[in-house]
Amino acid sequence: MNTPLIIDGKAVAAAVLEECRVEAAALTEKGITPGLAVVVVGDDPASKVYVGSKARTCADLGFHSVKIELPTETTQEELLEVVRKLNADPAVHGILVQSPPPKHINEEEIIRAIDPRKDVDGFHPENVAKLALEDPTGFVPCTPAGCMKLLEVSGIDTNGAEAVVIGRSMIVGKPMALLLVSKNSNATVTIAHSRSKDLPGICRRADILIAAVGRPDMVKADWVKPGAVVIDVGINRVEDSSKKSGYRLTGDVAYDEVAPKCAAITPVPGGVGPMTIAMLMKNTLQAARQISNSKL
């Protein structure tokens, strides 16, 4: 048994946000107030919470913030028109349409309609390509960017390390793998997924294990090599009658049994979660800088 480093995502996120505050003030002094527009369609309560917290963070950091709440029955064309107006709005540097939209909305078309220079979520094909091409002017999706930041500030050397990413989504798994294998990071990267054979055996090879599948407590102690670094991207709600809310949050990693084997691990909540919004603010600053520079 050893005592693992518990990577404090809340503290790292707070530090990133402090940096953002300073940078925002400096930009504002030059006449550029970084601006983020968040669009939410429909009444999904979780979406409303996310959007509210993004707007509050903007206000707190001195960003210009636009929150657009649209009714569920908003049409594709109406939503496209909102995006086009935000593309043209010089006070807005970042645009985010909260996912998931109602089912009648073609989300891919909406993402493509966002000006890639304002696509702070990093989901536009232009930014997907820039990530693969290792072009730093692109926007990296916030969650994998947050994971990289946690590794970096925790002093974890990725060079030549064996990293295993469980999950192959375009939101986390694939961008995470591309970041880890890039020349900035130089990890040997394995992408595993639901169809992988012997997932426990594959995970046991990892010096750095990233779990991004959305299955509560899937990664058990015997999936983890002693001394590994474990980054848990999962945020799952499981029923818990002892809680007032009736549920508790848990990650993809069976934390209590895995933590004692690790060199370092992120808890849930308080690990990767808080990083996502911090990296969104960082991306918005990057957008404000890049857009204002391109106008000089």
Added chain:
Amino acid sequence: MNTPLIIDGKAVAAAVLEECRVEAAALTEKGITPGLAVVVVGDDPASKVYVGSKARTCADLGFHSVKIELPTETTQEELLEVVRKLNADPAVHGILVQSPPPKHINEEEIIRAIDPRKDVDGFHPENVAKLALEDPTGFVPCTPAGCMKLLEVSGIDTNGAEAVVIGRSMIVGKPMALLLVSKNSNATVTIAHSRSKDLPGICRRADILIAAVGRPDMVKADWVKPGAVVIDVGINRVEDSSKKSGYRLTGDVAYDEVAPKCAAITPVPGGVGPMTIAMLMKNTLQAARQISNSKL
């Protein structure tokens, strides 16, 4: 010792090209002759050979073929103008600028200038993103597409298999990894590279090993698990005084010692090499089909 399946890339390429011939004839009957334009700048002898062979293959299959040879001193702007004219030419469905161009040319800008609907090399960011997003309307780079075709026709099941790709270039390594991990293929994929620790050990895990590094005979027998499938993307010239040319071609895999351990292996030459041009023709047909459909 066993007798491995020697994957006959020449025969597979010939079959793909026969398919292309039939499809080209059918399209031509409908008034659409698939057209490929190949641009080469400068006097690199290898480039001239490649470009000549692409033009001959086009002629042989009944494609419309445009070969543009430009002097070394061609400027960036002149080359961009050539690309723009080809973008606008309705008889041209595929455009390829032979790599590498002379050093004063910004190749990335040239690639971005190609209409992504005509980017049959699959290097335009739009197509890089479509590959990551698993959008079949994109163009897959020819060499990794050829490797996938070889696996397919050889009846090799990629589902849940452990694949290891050595090399992380945007021409082969990364697209290969994205293809293997996609929902069409479902392999567990490891991307290894020059900075990986214990490369032999990593390679020994592979059910399917793809070598794309450009180092002659690097992969030795003890790097390969008995019964593995080995795809050798390397085409290296090594000095050989016994040859009239003074050199012979060899892959990244030490074929003579590795082959007896394999279930299947591609030789060099005659393995992956011939597939590249065949997939280029296939991509050109896809472009002709897609462009003509979008005009209906």
